[in-house]
Amino acid sequence: xxxxxxxxxxxxxxxxxxxxxxxxxxxxxxxxxxxxxxxxxxxxxxxxxxxxxxxxxxxxxxxxxxxxxxxxxxxxxxxxxxxxxxxxxxxxxxxxxxxxxxxxxxxxxxxxxxxxxxxxxxxxxxxxxxxxxxxxxxxxxxxxxxxxxxxxxxxxxxxxxxxxxxxxxxxxxxxxxxxxxxxxxxxxxxxxxxxxxxxxxxxxxxxxxxxxxxxxxxxxxxxxxxxxxxxxxxxxxxxxxxxxxxxxxxxxxxxxxxxxxxxxxxxxxxxxxxxxxxxxxxxxxxxxxxxxxxxxxxxxxxxxxxxxxxxxxxx
Numbered sequence: 062x063x064x065x066x067x068x069x070x071x072x073x074x075x076x077x078x079x080x081x082x083x084x085x086x087x088x089x090x091x092x093x094x095x096x097x098x099x100x101x102x103x104x105x106x107x108x109x110x111x112x113x114x115x116x117x118x119x120x121x122x123x124x125x126x127x128x129x130x131x132x133x134x135x136x137x138x139x140x141x142x143x144x145x146x147x148x149x150x151x152x153x154x155x156x157x158x159x160x161x162x163x164x165x166x167x168x169x170x171x172x173x174x175x176x177x178x179x180x181x182x183x184x185x186x187x188x189x190x191x192x193x194x195x196x197x198x199x200x201x202x203x204x205x206x207x208x209x210x211x212x213x214x215x216x217x218x219x220x221x222x223x224x225x226x227x228x229x230x231x232x233x234x235x236x237x238x239x240x241x242x243x244x245x246x247x248x249x250x251x252x253x254x255x256x257x258x259x260x261x262x263x264x265x266x267x268x269x270x271x272x273x274x275x276x277x278x279x280x281x282x283x284x285x286x287x288x289x290x291x292x293x294x295x296x297x298x299x300x301x302x303x304x305x306x307x308x309x310x311x312x313x314x315x316x317x318x319x320x321x322x323x324x325x326x327x328x329x330x331x332x333x334x335x336x337x338x339x340x341x342x343x344x345x346x347x348x349x350x351x352x353x354x355x356x357x358x359x360x361x362x363x364x365x366x367x368x369x370x371x372x373x374x375x376x
Contacts, residue, residue, distance in 0.1 A: 064101040067091070068112045081109065081117040153368070154290045159186040160364035162316040162338035163194035163245065164227070166220040168348035173341045173361045173376055174227060180363060180374065181234045188289060189231055189238050192316035192338050192364075193245025193296030195272065196220045197348040201250035204351045221271050228274040242272055244283035245296035245317060292366065297337075306335035314338065314366065319359035321373040336371040338364035 074082045074090055084105045088094045102108040109116055159181055164174070181189065197220065200213035211219070231240060248268070255262050272279050280287055287294040297315030299305055303324035305313040310328055313335045321339025325332055339362040342349055362375040 165197035165342035168346035198250035321360035
């Protein structure tokens with residue numbers, strides 16, 4: 062097929078379409094068209110020029126500077142745009158939920174905890190959730206630790222005592238609220254150490270008693286998601302805000318990273334949120350001294366969800 066035959070086919074197709082054909086449209090008419098065009102003209106643009114046709118760009122943008130446009134034409138174009146497709150409404154939130162981030166008892170910051178109490182007293186939540194890492198379990202950490210501050214027995218006894226006092230105070234301030242305790246990666250440190258050195262002893266390990274409090278539900282499996290009002294509550298395992306919601310394609314509330322905030326993700330026509338509840342521990346304490354420097358991007362605060370949506374209250 063020579064150059065003349067290619068131009069004849071191109072012009073016939075232009076008459077049928079009422080405009081210059083695109084390269085893909087021409088390809089549909091001529092087998093192995095690209096190599097034939099390359100041999101005859103060097104490229105498709107050169108063939109269009111030889112045929113006396115102008116290039117057709119169906120998606121070519123108007124690059125005229127805004128201040129040089131006719132404002133009436135601009136407004137007409139804007140009004141002619143098709144309406145946006147409605148986004149599916151999220152699951153309605155029925156409860157008012159207060160979510161306490163990582164407390165790391167016995168290294169919880171009493172000043173931060175006092176602010177949580179005042180918020181609970183003020184908004185009277187229907188659900189209160191502690192998001193895991195209730196205990197720090199420093200004595201069972203893989204990080205180098207000092208034995209000069211306390212014994213492992215002394216640490217867990219003090220931690221349990223503080224946690225009991227915390228839940229007792231919350232019970233007084235919100236007696237009608239549903240109260241739930243999750244578990245985090247710090248909470249299961251003793252079990253991990255046992256499994257590393259003597260897995261056969263797992264059957265003798267009982268940690269539930271350090272997470273059991275009057276009137277408080279316990280989600281014993283640290284991997285289990287708690288679902289309330291279409292929201293998945295879990296301690297978390299990812300560090301980037303929004304990653305849990307993206308992975309699960311589900312509204313999510315987490316702790317773990319100590320970086321409080323809210324992120325919204327628009328995925329496949331639906332909008333999901335992820336709320337990170339920050340933390341309530343004392344960053345200057347021995348238990349949180351594993352960071353390479355004292356200045357961190359951690360955020361003390363508390364997470365709140367109500368019918369208006371999720372938010373993080375930073376302290």
